[in-house]
Amino acid sequence: MLVRLKSYIPKSLFNLLRPLYHWSLITLATLIYRFPARRLTVIGVTGTKGKSSTVELIGALLKEQGYLVATASTIRFSVAGQEEPNRLKMTMPGRFFLQQFLRRAVSANCQYAVIEMTSEGAKQYRHLFLYPDTLVFLNLTPEHIESHGSFENYREAKLALARALLNSSKPKRTLIANSDDPESVHFLALNIPNKITFSLQDVAPYQIFTNHLTFTWRGQTITSPLAGQFNLSNLTAAITVVNYYGLTPEVIKRALEKFNGIPGRLERITLPASEPLAANQDFTVIVDYAHTADSLEKVYELFSDSKKICVLGATGGGRDTWKRPVMGEVAGRYCDSIILTDDDSYDEDPEKIVKEVAAGITNQNYQIIIDRRQAIKTALHEAKTGDTVLITGKGTDAYLMGPHGTKMPWSDAAITREELIQELHARATGD
Structure with missing residues (x-):
């Protein structure tokens, strides 16, 4: 609706009315669904990276204690164990959806709602009337810069979420904040009554491997199937939250050691x-799901001991063009073979997008295969014993987005598994 209005209203008037439009929608939605957040303990999770993983972890830990929990993230929506994938192409859903989701949580007798909260959502006032009890700040690195206009504006949108808590x-x-991230000082400076910090020092000593990690917390040595320092930070955030809400070290250890991992986040593709x-x-x-240069670097670093065949795009047309060559530069430094492919090009020419990514690659170890399935197929065919194939950018996204709003059902994991079967069959039969 807003796009249609924009074509009829002068730009200056449109910019003036837009905040009122968004405020009116969230107010109406909250009234229709009768202020559901007031009936729940609401935990918001924000940051540039790790939000979905942390939401999933907090939800799993609270469920282990026996609580009924609702979670909303980029990955899925869950209400008291009833799950559905997030097919909305939005991390923080539109106002009516989110308020309806919270009303469903109340009707299902949930005690907690754990919600991924974003700067884009804050711009459209989707965070209003969520009445958070706790906000978790994970980290802040450049992202959505073209949408917000500057990193400072991006930070300010994130701080709007903290002021909603205030x-x-x-x-x-x-407020529960990651003191390892220098941007946490801006959040901790707010006059929020109760502040707790967490750090990797809280879980030292720790060891990080490519398929698991171990760490120590409150006298418990815990092994998790998650991997990477970034996941250890997410784990530390989740532990800090649930410990604040009364979970014991023994319950936390039990929950984390049987936690099976997170779809689309360092998800290993194997056959049964x-x-x-x-x-x-x-x-x-x-x-x-790695879709920023910083996230790519952390994923690639984790597999530094193996040859890496990397499939990536630029995570979307029409936005953040500045990061395309930066992502190419990171891939060029870490990957032994690079395949650039389509990744939600929307109304931009996908070949133009990947060429802008390629501009950052300083060596010539890349090829362009726009068809994403074919790109994945080629990467698997290249793989030799001990190699690692890394397919990044989409995670659990349910669609490939094309021009004029078209979308094709998609699953990186499912497509990769299909192509893996074909590749292994061809190798076994000599085809």
């Missing part, structure tokens, strides 16, 4: 053990 009607408002071809897979295949 102004919440809940009695015990708490019952599949005869499974034994023939002598290389690693990873699907990950």
Whole structure:
């Protein structure tokens, strides 16, 4: 609707009315669904990276304690165990959806709602009337710069989420912030009544491997199937939150050691053990949501000991063009073979997008295959014993977005598994 209005209203008047439009919608939605957040303990999670993983972890830990929990993230929506994938192409859904989701949580007798909260959502007032009890700040690095106009504006949008906590009607408002991130000082400077910090020092000593990590917390040595220092930071955030809400170290250890990982986040693609071809897979295949240069670098660093065949795009047309060559530069430094492909090009020419990514690659170890399935197929075909194939940018995204609003059903994990079966079959039969 807003796009249609924009074509009829002068730009200056449109910019003046836009905040009123967004405020009116969130107010109407909250009235229709009768202020559901007031009936829940609401935990918001914000940051540039790790939000979905942290939401998933907090939800799993609270469920282990026996609580009924609702979670909303880029990955999925869950209400008291009833799950559905997030197919909305939005991290923080539109106002009516989110308020309806919270009303469903209340109706299902949930005690907690854990919600991924974003700067884009804050721009459209989607955070209003969520009445958070706790806000978790993870990190802040450049992202959505073209949308916000500058990194400072991006930070300010994130701080709007913290001010919503400051102004919440809940009695015990708490900010939980990552003190390892230098941007946390801006959040900790706010006059929020209760502030807690967390750091990797809280879980030292720790060891990080490519398929798991171990750490120590409150006398408990914990092994998690998650990997990477970034996931250890997410784990530390989640532990700090649930410990604040009363979970014991023993419950936390039990929950984390049976936690099976997060879809689309360092997700290992293998075949079921019952599949005869499974034994023939002598290389690693990873699907990950990494869509910023910093995230790519952290994923690539984790697999520094193996040859890396990397499939990536620029994570979307029409936005953040500044980061395209930067992502190419990171891939060029870490990857042994690079395949550039389509990744939600929307109304931009996908070939133009990947060429802008390629501009940052200082060596020539790349090829362009616009068809994403074919790109994945080629990467798997290249893989040799001990190699790692890294397919990044989409994670659990359910669609490939094209021009004029077109979208094609998609799953990086499912497509990769299909192509893996074909590749292993071809190798076994000599085809």
